[in-house]
Amino acid sequence: MSFLSLSFLIFFGIVFYIYWNLPEKPIFRRLFLILASCVFYSYFSSFFLIHLLIVISINYLIYKFFLDKNLYIKLAVIFNLLNLFFFKYFYFFLATLGGILGLTQLEQKSNIDTFIARTLGLSSFEIVLPMTISYYTFQFISLAVDVKQKKYPHSLQLLDFFSYCLFFPVMIAGPILRVDQILNQFDKVNISFDSMLDGLWLIIRGIIKKAILADSLLVLVVPIFNSPSQYSGLALLVTTYFFGAMLYLDFSGLTDLARGLGLLLGFELPENFKAPFFMQSFGDFWRRWHLTFSYWIRDYIYIPLGGSRVNEGRIYFNLIVTFALGGLWHGANMNYILWGAINGLYIAIERSLEQRNIKFPQFFGSSLVHYIIVLHLSMITWVLFFTPNFSTAFSIVKKILTNSIGLFPTGFESGIYAIIFTFIFHLGEEFPEKFKKIKYLQKYLIPIFSIILFIVLVQKSGSNIDFFYEKF
Amino acid sequence: MQKSFIYLPLLFFISLFLVDKIFTLDFFKNKFLQTGNVVYYRHREILFEKYKKAIPNETRKIILAMGDSRAYAFSNLAFNADRKSKYVIYNFSAPQAIVAYSLQWLEKILELEKKPNLVFLVLSPEGFDDQKLLMHKPFLRLGADSQFIEKYWDQIPENDKHEFNLDRLIAFRRIEFDFKLLFERWKSGRMREYNPNFNADMFILNLYNGEQLAYTSIVNDEKKLLTDSERMAKIYLSGFQVHHTQFFFLEKFLSLAKYNQVTVFVILPKVYSEYKKYWDKLNLTEIWWKKVVDIANRHSAYTYDFNTISDCELFYDASHQSTICYDKQVNFLITEWEKLSK
Secondary structure (H helix, E strand, C coil), X not given: CCCCCHHHHHHHHHHHHHHCCCXXXXXXXXXXXXXXXXXXXXXXXXXXXXXXXXXXXXHHXXXXXXXXXXXXXXXXXXXXXXXXXXXXXXXXXXXXXHHHHCCHHHHXXXXXXXXXXXXXXXXXXXXXXXXXXXXXXXXXXXXXXXXXXXXXXXXXXHHHHHHHHCCHHHCCCCCCCCHHHHHHHHHHCCCCHHHHHHHHHHHHXXXXXXXXXXXXXXXXXXXXXXXXXXXXXXXHHHXXXXXXXXXHHHHHHHHHHHHXXXXXXXXXXXXXXXXXXXXXCHHHHHCCCCHHHHHHHHHHHHCCCCCCCCCHHHHHHHHHHHHHHHHHHHCCCHHHHHHHHHHHHHHHHHHHHHHCCCCXXXXXXXXXXHHHHHHHHHHHHHHHHHCCCHHHHHHXXXXXXXXXXXXXXXXXXXXHHHXXXXXXXXXXXXXXXXXXXXXXXXXXXXXXXXHHHHHHHHHHCCCCCCCHHHHC | CCCHHXXXXXXXXXXXXXXXXXXXXXXXXXXXXXXXXXXHHHHHHHHHHHHHHHHHHCCCEEEEEEECHHHCCCCHHHCCHHHHHHEEEEECCXXXXXXXXXXXXXXXXXXXXXXXXXXXXXXXHHHHCHHHCCHHHHHHHHHCCHHHHHHXXXXXXXXXXXXXXXXXXXXXXXXXXXXXXXXXHHHCCCHHHHCHHHCHHHHHHHHCCCCCCCCCCCCCCHHHHHHHHHHHHHHHHCCCCCCCXXXXXXXXXXXXXXXXXXXXXXXXXXXXXXXXXXXXXCCHHHHHHHHHHHHHHHCCCEEEEHHHHCCCCCEEECCEECHHHHHHHHHHHHHHHHHHHC
C-alpha cells in the first residue's frame, strides 16, 4: 500500500480515529498500532507478514536466552544477516561465485530457480525481497548492540520487540529507528492542535516532494539513463543533476511523510536530511544525507572496525569498507558496492589531506570552485546508483567527461523548476529558524494544499510511481 | 482527554467528498468530452444508437469489428463498389479494449431483432495480463455499463475491483480531468469542444461507422519504430503474465456468437518485427495464441494471425500497422468468409 494512494488515505483515516479514541492506557494504543502495522504489511504480502512475525519472535528469543552471554550480539547479528542474505543476496552471491569459478549456470537467476524448483519438487521457485527487510535488519542489529551495551537500560518484553519493528509509518523505507528513539515514546503519546498541524504540514510537504517534483524528474531521467548512447555528455551531466535532485526529493519526501504520520500518531521520528546539497565537503555530505543510515554505519560498522582509534592506513581502509558495505546494503549489485567504496575513498582522501594540513588553494571564489568539484564528483558517482551495470555507468561517465556529442532532449523546464524547489527546501532545512516565521500560515495553507494534492493524487492513484528507496 | 480538533481533517475530507459528488452529474458524462480514450468509449454509445436505427432497414450483410485500437481501420472504405453493396462494417473497437468490452457490445447487439452476420474480433495478448489493470481502465471506468458489471462482477480481478470501487467513491477520478486541455481550449476559444456535438474527434468518428483511419504512414520511420518497440514492451510486456480473466470472456463471446449463428473471425494483428521479438521472447504463440486458437476451434470460430498472413510492412507505430495495410486485409477476410459461405 503506497503512502500516496487513496487506499492508504482511507486506511490511515480509520487507524487515526480509532487510535485516538481508544482508552487512555498506553497498552491499548500500542497493541492497536501493532495490529494496524500487520494489516499494512499484509497488504504487501500475508506470507511475509508471517515471516516478519517469526523474525521478530526469534530476535526476542535470542534476547531472552542469550542477553547475559557474550554470544548475544554475534548471535543476533548472524541471525539477522542470514535472513537478509537469503532474501537479498542469495542470487548475487551465487552469480559472483559462478563468475569466480566459471560456472555460467550460476550467473542466471532462472537456472537457479529451475534447479531449486526441480530439487524441491515445486512447479516454480523464486526468492522475492520482502518489504522493509533491509531496514528492520539494521534495527534489530542496533537493538542487540544497544541493549547489550546498556545504551537502552530497560529490560524488553516481546511486546517491545513487536512495537519496535511493527510501526507502519517507517515500514516502507525508514527512517531507521534506534530502540531508545521509539520505545520510550509509547507511554507518553499525545497530540495537540499544533503537533497535528505540524504532522499534516510534513505530509503535504512529503507529497509535494514526491508526487509532484520527484515524479516529474523521474520521467526526464529514465529515458536518458536507459539509452545513454543516444545523448550528449552535457545532456547526461544535466541528467545527473536531475537524478540527484530526484533522489533527494523522493527520499526526503518519504521521510517527511513517515515523520508526519508519526506526529499524527503522537511520535517524533528522526530527521533523515539536512540540506545535503549545501555540503562543504564529502564528509559533510554524509552528515546531511540519509542521516539515520549514515549514523548507523558509523556506529555499527565503522566504530566496531576500529573507527578513528587505529593507525592512519587502517582508518582509510575502515572508511572504504564501511561505505562499501553501506553500498551493498542498498542492493545486491556491484554498482552499489562500488558507489559506496568510491564515497568511502572520497572521504578517506579528504581526511588524508586534512591530516596533512593540505588545504584547497585560496583565491576569490575558491569556496565555490571547491563546492562545484565536490558536487560534481558526488553527482557523477550517483550514476552507479541508477544504472543496471558497471559498463553502462562507465559509458555514461565517459561521455560526460569527454563531453561527447549526441542528443540534447527538450522539455527540461520541469526539471529546472524541480531544482529550484530543491533549493528552497534546502533553505528550509539549513535555516529552519528563518522559516518558523511563516508557521502561522500553516493552518491556512494546509486546506489549500490539501485540495490541490487531493486533485493530483486522485488522478495519479493506480499509477503511483514507487518511492525509489522502497526497493532497498 | 478532549481532542475534538482531530475531527477537523475529517470534516474537511467529508466536505471535499460532498463537493466531489458534483462530478456525478450527467453533464460530465454527456457534455464534458475531453480527448483520448474517452472520445472512443463515448462514441461507441452513439454508434450503437445509430446502429439500432439503421439495422432494421439494412439489406447488406452486417459485419462488426471489435477489439482494441488495432481494429480501428476495419472499414467499408476498403471495399469496391460491388462489395460495398453487399457488406457493411460497424466498428465498435476502442483503445485498449479488452474482450469483456467486445462481449458487452455483442450482448447488446444480439438483443436486437436483426443479428449481425460476421464479427472481426481483434485480440492482443497485452490485454490478457490482469496486472496491467486494463479491465479497470479504460473498460470499467469508461466503457462498462452497470448491468454488465453486475452480471460479471465475480469475474473481475480483485485489483480492478478495488480501483473501480475507488472510482465509485471519488467521482472526480472517473473524469480524468485534464487541466492542461481545459487551459488550452479556454485559451484558444474552443470550450465548446467539450460538447460532443462540436468535438472534432467525435465528428471524425461519426463520419462513417466508427472506423478511425488516422494511423496512416506511407513509409516506415525505422528509428522511431525501434524506440517505440522498446517503449511499448516496457509498458505492456514487463513482468508479463497471461491470466484467465479475458479467456473467460472470450469463451462467453464465442459461445454466444455460435448460439446466435454469428460467424466470428478471431484476428491477431500484425505488429512491427522488433516489437514482435518481445512477443517471441515471451513465447506468446505457445502460451497465449495457441490457447486462443483452441478456444476458437471449440466454438467453430476461425483464427487469423496476420503476422504470418500479411505481407504489408508499413507501420504507424510499433503495435499498429498503417491504415494502408487494412484494405487488403479486410478484403482477404471477406474472401475467406465468402469461401466459407459457399
